[in-house]
Amino acid sequence: MTDSKEAKGQRLGPLDEEELIAGGTRYFIKGLGFRPTYSFKDIAGGPGHGSRVLMLQLLFLVLFTVILVVVLVKGRLCRPCSWDWTLFQRNCYFFSNSKLNWSNSVTACQEMRAQLVVIKSVEEQNFLQLSSKNRGPTWMGLSDLKKEGVWHWLDGSHLWFRFTKYWLPGEPNNDGKEDCAEFRGDGWNDGKCEREKFWICKKPAASCSNI
Structure with missing residues (x-):
């Protein structure tokens, strides 16, 4: 092992319980019992994240449309006075x-x-x-x-x-x-x-x- 590698190893010595995973950082510290279960991929969203957002947007649009129609219909059904009054x-x-x-x-x-x-x-x-x-x-x-x-x-x-x-x-x-x-x-x-x-x-x- 070269001197530079030895130095690096010495610097990382206290973190020998940290696990580095390609495509995201997933780590745990055994001494403290702390083990996050997320990665950068989780935060950014998986492959289906975009479709889920689109579905939620469509659902919101449908609900808004239904509420608007109900309000308009009820407003016409209930008039304080008849048309010619x-x-x-x-x-x-x-x-x-x-x-x-x-x-x-x-x-x-x-x-x-x-x-x-x-x-x-x-x-x-x-x-x-x-x-x-x-x-x-x-x-x-x-x-x-x-x-x-x-x-x-x-x-x-x-x-x-x-x-x-x-x-x-x-x-x-x-x-x-x-x-x-x-x-x-x-x-x-x-x-x-x-x-x-x-x-x-x-x-x-x-x-x-x-x-």
């Missing part, structure tokens, strides 16, 4: 394209499981007034048919005093027995119930919280 503050509104008298307007809304509109807030009033302004006179669910001058909504509630400001100047005047309220221009008017006018139905919006 308008959503506003958790209620759905139907603005008619035909004209009926007040009584038939009430019936038409009931047939759609709704009610000739009963106004509950200033915001709702402003929305309905603006929506009906360019359509022409439009029935609402308010009348004094039971007692002249005492206005009631279809749900039995009295007309609140703060809503009386929406009557047009000089209205209601009961001119020729006008007992049903309508949207007209920028305010309310009392009209003859047998006249045919547009009408608005209202019902609660559907809940999709359980979807």
